[in-house]
Structures are given as C-alpha cells and as structure tokens.
Amino acid sequence: MSLRSRLARFSPLRLVGASDAVSRLERRTSALQLAQKDHARTLRKMTQQLDRLEALLRRQQAVLDEIPNMQEKLGQAWAVYLKDAREAGRMPAARALLADTTRIGAHAAAAVGRARLVAAPTPHVVIQDLLPDDVYDELIRAIPSVTFFKSRDPTRQETQVPFVFAPEHTRLVWGTFYDTVVSDALIRALTAKFGSALDDFVRTHWPAYESLAAAGIELQVSNSRILLRGPGYEIKPHRDPRWAFLTCLLYLPRPRDTSAYGTQLYRLREEPVVSHGSPLWVDEGLCELAVDVPARRNTALVFLNATGAHGATIPPDAPAGTKRYLYQVQFGVDERTQRRLVETLDVGQRPGWVTRAKGY
Numbered sequence: 001m002s003l004r005s006r007l008a009r010f011s012p013l014r015l016v017g018a019s020d021a022v023s024r025l026e027r028r029t030s031a032l033q034l035a036q037k038d039h040a041r042t043l044r045k046m047t048q049q050l051d052r053l054e055a056l057l058r059r060q061q062a063v064l065d066e067i068p069n070m071q072e073k074l075g076q077a078w079a080v081y082l083k084d085a086r087e088a089g090r091m092p093a094a095r096a097l098l099a100d101t102t103r104i105g106a107h108a109a110a111a112v113g114r115a116r117l118v119a120a121p122t123p124h125v126v127i128q129d130l131l132p133d134d135v136y137d138e139l140i141r142a143i144p145s146v147t148f149f150k151s152r153d154p155t156r157q158e159t160q161v162p163f164v165f166a167p168e169h170t171r172l173v174w175g176t177f178y179d180t181v182v183s184d185a186l187i188r189a190l191t192a193k194f195g196s197a198l199d200d201f202v203r204t205h206w207p208a209y210e211s212l213a214a215a216g217i218e219l220q221v222s223n224s225r226i227l228l229r230g231p232g233y234e235i236k237p238h239r240d241p242r243w244a245f246l247t248c249l250l251y252l253p254r255p256r257d258t259s260a261y262g263t264q265l266y267r268l269r270e271e272p273v274v275s276h277g278s279p280l281w282v283d284e285g286l287c288e289l290a291v292d293v294p295a296r297r298n299t300a301l302v303f304l305n306a307t308g309a310h311g312a313t314i315p316p317d318a319p320a321g322t323k324r325y326l327y328q329v330q331f332g333v334d335e336r337t338q339r340r341l342v343e344t345l346d347v348g349q350r351p352g353w354v355t356r357a358k359g360y
C-alpha cells in the first residue's frame with residue numbers, strides 16, 4: 001500500500017466518524033452498565049422475595065404437617081370425653097375393686113409361684129390366672145380405643161403403659177396394674193422363680209460374679225406397652241435386646257377373641273454369634289418349634305432372653321376384624337448397671353452388649 005493510501009486513512013472525516021463511533025459505543029456501554037445494575041437490583045429483590053416466599057411455604061408446610069397430629073389429639077380428646085361420660089357411673093365400683101392392692105398383688109405372686117419353670121428352649125413359665133378374674137375383666141374393659149395406639153400399620157400398633165393421657169377409667173385400672181402387679185409383685189416373684197436361671201445367666205456372661213445378687217443387679221421395668229396385632233402381622237424368630245433379661249407377655253383376649261394366635265418358642269440347631277445388644281434375628285433354617293403358647297385369657301408367658309428364639313404371626317387370611325391384644329413388659333437393668341457390667345468384660349466382648357438400634 002502506497003504512503004498516500006495510508007495517509008488517506010487518517011483523513012479528518014474518517015477521524016471524526018471514528019470519534020463519533022467511539023462516543024456512541026461509550027454511551028451504549030454506559031447504558032448497558034446501567035441496565036445491568038438495574039437488572040442486578042431487580043434480581044436481588046426477586047431473590048429476596050423468593051426467600052421470603054420459601055420461608056412462608058415452609059411455615060405453611062409445618063402447619064400442614066401438624067394437622068394429622070392435631071387430628072389425632074382431637075380424636076383422643078373426644079374419645080376421653082365419651083369414655084369418661086359413659087364410665088362415670090362405674091368409677092366408684094372400679095375404685096373399690098382396685099383399692100385392695102394387697103389382694104391383687106398377692107394373687108399375682110401366688111400365680112407365679114404355682115407356675116412350673118421349664119428349662120428349654122429357654123427357661124420359661126406359663127402363668128395361669130395371673131390376675132383375679134374380676135380385676136382381669138376390668139383390665140380388658142379399660143383397654144383404650146384404637147385412636148390411642150401409635151402406628152399407621154394396622155397389623156402392628158402399640159401404646160405405652162402407664163398412660164399420660166387417656167380416659168380416667170383406663171388410667172385408673174392400668175395405673176393400678178402397673179404399680180401393684182408389674183412394678184411390685186411380678187418383679188419380686190419372677191426374680192425368685194427364675195433365680196437359678198438368672199444366676200447361671202450372670203455367671204455365663206460376667207464370670208466375675210457368681211449370682212444376680214453378687215453382681216448387684218436389681219431388675220427394673222422397661223418397655224411397658226399394650227400391643228395390638230391384626231391379620232398379616234408377623235414377627236420372625238428373634239431374641240429381644242440383650243439387656244432385657246426377662247420378657248413377659250400377658251395375653252388379653254376379649255370375650256369373643258380367639259386364643260389361636262399366641263407365641264411360638266423355638267430351639268436352635270446351633271447357637272448364632274451375637275455381636276451386638278440389639279434384637280437378634282435368627283435364621284429360620286436354624287429353628288425348630290419347641291412350644292406353641294396359646295393366647296388364652298388371663299395367661300402370661302415369661303421367658304429368659306438367653307437361648308432359643310420366639311416369634312408370632314397372624315395370617316393374612318385370618319377372619320376379618322381379628323385383633324390380638326397383649327401386654328408386653330421387659331425386666332432388665334438400668335444404664336448405670338449396664339456400664340458397670342460392660343466394664344468387667346474383655347474389650348473384645350464389649351461390642352456384644354452395645355445397642356445398635358431400638359425398636360422391633
């Protein structure tokens with residue numbers, strides 16, 4: 001390119017045009033920057049509004065989530081009102097019946113004393129007529145309505161005993177049963193009945209001690225609850241948590257209920273390795289049925305949670321409306337005693353007494 005051509009490129013007109021173009025570009029850039037700032041401010045406002053909206057939705061969802069619980073509590077309150085109104089006339093007689101706690105406790109202790117301790121597949125007793133007939137009938141009448149049982153699964157529901165909130169009749173009857181029979185008469189009578197078996201159990205697992213008494217162990221009540229089971233329910237062979245030394249099941253059939261759906265006790269072809277303190281599920285191939293305990297009126301099954309296994313089932317094709325009520329309570333040791341006993345074990349044995357998960 002010649003020198004003249006190159007100089008022509010820098011003519012005044014071209015320079016003015018270029019200058020105008022730069023000015024327009026600067027104005028557009030400035031306008032774009034202002035627009036970006038406006039968009040940024042708008043975006044921040046929208047983000048803040050979305051945050052507030054999300055917070056509002058979370059609060060609304062929390063309210064919606066609470067509705068089923070509120071409905072449940074309302075249903076329970078209504079059930080309490082109706083039951084209290086219907087049972088008001090019976091309360092004086094119920095109080096009089098339950099006032100003689102000495103008679104009730106002595107009857108339960110004598111029933112345990114009469115029961116025969118069977119060694120296999122685990123030490124157990126079947127206790128007939130645990131309660132006086134009139135007290136048992138009152139206990140059945142005092143079972144609360146289904147609205148007080150927790151679980152959305154109709155095959156397995158439960159409610160804790162003693163009750164915090166329930167009809168007056170229910171609280172009176174089950175409270176007396178818990179205080180007089182479970183926490184007093186049963187603990188003392190069962191500790192005596194299973195004395196040699198419990199001593200053997202202690203010596204097996206804590207060789208430093210010769211007996212339950214030498215280990216300073218006093219049985220405590222735990223996991224006290226009424227269970228409600230329906231068609232389709234099944235709990236496969238298992239052992240309860242290891243710290244539940246004794247398990248007691250009191251069958252609560254109502255007048256028209258069948259006794260067919262009781263509890264099965266199994267012997268094991270070989271002892272499984274126990275590596276934790278949680279419920280131990282046992283391979284059904286290792287199980288042989290040893291005892292089938294019917295769910296008879298006013299009958300309790302109590303077993304040492306040491307060997308064998310137990311299970312229960314209600315087939316799905318059971319008659320419509322089939323319900324099995326039973327009371328379950330376990331007798332074990334408090335957490336302080338647990339820690340003390342674990343400390344006597346070799347380090348390698350300790351994991352076998354650590355609870356991994358609760359509930360079963």
